[in-house]
Amino acid sequence: MVAQNPFELFEYWFEKAKKNKNVKYPDAMNLATVSADGQPSNRNVLLKAWDEQGFVFYTNLTSRKGGEIAENAKVSLCFHWDDMDVQVRIEGVCEQVSDAQADAYFDSRALQSRIGAWASKQSQPLESHGHLLKRVAKAGLKLPMGKMHRPDFWSGYRVVPHRIEVMQMKDFRLHERREFLRNGNAWSEGLLYP
Numbered sequence: 537m538v539a540q541n542p543f544e545l546f547e548y549w550f551e552k553a554k555k556n557k558n559v560k561y562p563d564a565m566n567l568a569t570v571s572a573d574g575q576p577s578n579r580n581v582l583l584k585a586w587d588e589q590g591f592v593f594y595t596n597l598t599s600r601k602g603g604e605i606a607e608n609a610k611v612s613l614c615f616h617w618d619d620m621d622v623q624v625r626i627e628g629v630c631e632q633v634s635d636a637q638a639d640a641y642f643d644s645r646a647l648q649s650r651i652g653a654w655a656s657k658q659s660q661p662l663e664s665h666g667h668l669l670k671r672v673a674k675a676g677l678k679l680p681m682g683k684m685h686r687p688d689f690w691s692g693y694r695v696v697p698h699r700i701e702v703m704q705m706k707d708f709r710l711h712e713r714r715e716f717l718r719n720g721n722a723w724s725e726g727l728l729y730p
């Protein structure tokens with residue numbers, strides 16, 4: 537596929553992934569963060585919005601990832617659409633989305649998910665699963681059902697990219713690797729050995 541910039545190429549593959557019945561989570565992306573002492577950690581999060589400004593996911597700001605991003609905003613993302621033999625790697629810097637954007641997304645979530653966001657002390661030690669269910673029940677009773685506002689410890693991050701690589705697997709490991717690098721507002725493209 538010929539693309540003017542990495543976003544056209546991302547859209548092309550992401551749309552294919554969403555239509556592909558064998559891809560269960562087309563929007564799952566592996567997020568790597570690095571702690572203040574240099575220890576990397578990674579986990580999957582879901583892509584909830586994207587455009588040329590960046591790739592947005594939502595989470596608990598006091599989670600392990602949230603703490604690491606507060607110390608070091610440089611992160612990387614990796615999509616792997618197994619059934620399509622495509623991998624997309626994105627490197628960039630995290631910024632928090634606006635309160636208005638986070639509120640709008642929070643309000644669009646199912647009630648149970650909103651209650652869950654209030655109840656979970658994400659990444660902290662948990663005595664038992666029963667303890668979590670109790671906290672969910674308590675949060676559900678306490679919170680006003682009509683307008684449940686977003687917790688201030690829960691929001692979204694936008695990963696503003698400066699490097700995007702799209703790899704298409706080819707026979708005999710002669711994969712095609714297209715690397716896009718940001719130069720101000722422009723992107724340059726080159727190939728990498730597989």
Ligand SMILES: Cc1cc2nc3c(=O)[nH]c(=O)nc-3n(C[C@H](O)[C@H](O)[C@H](O)COP(=O)(O)O)c2cc1C
Nearest residue numbers: 561564579580581582594595596599600601602659
């Ligand atoms: C497919 C998938 C999607 C996930 N999406 C999210 C997400 O969007 N936000 C989130 O906070 N956790 C999400 N999780 C859970 C995270 O992978 C992780 O367990 C959690 O955020 C705690 O990570 P941390 O302790 O490193 O902060 C997802 C897990 C999977 C398997």
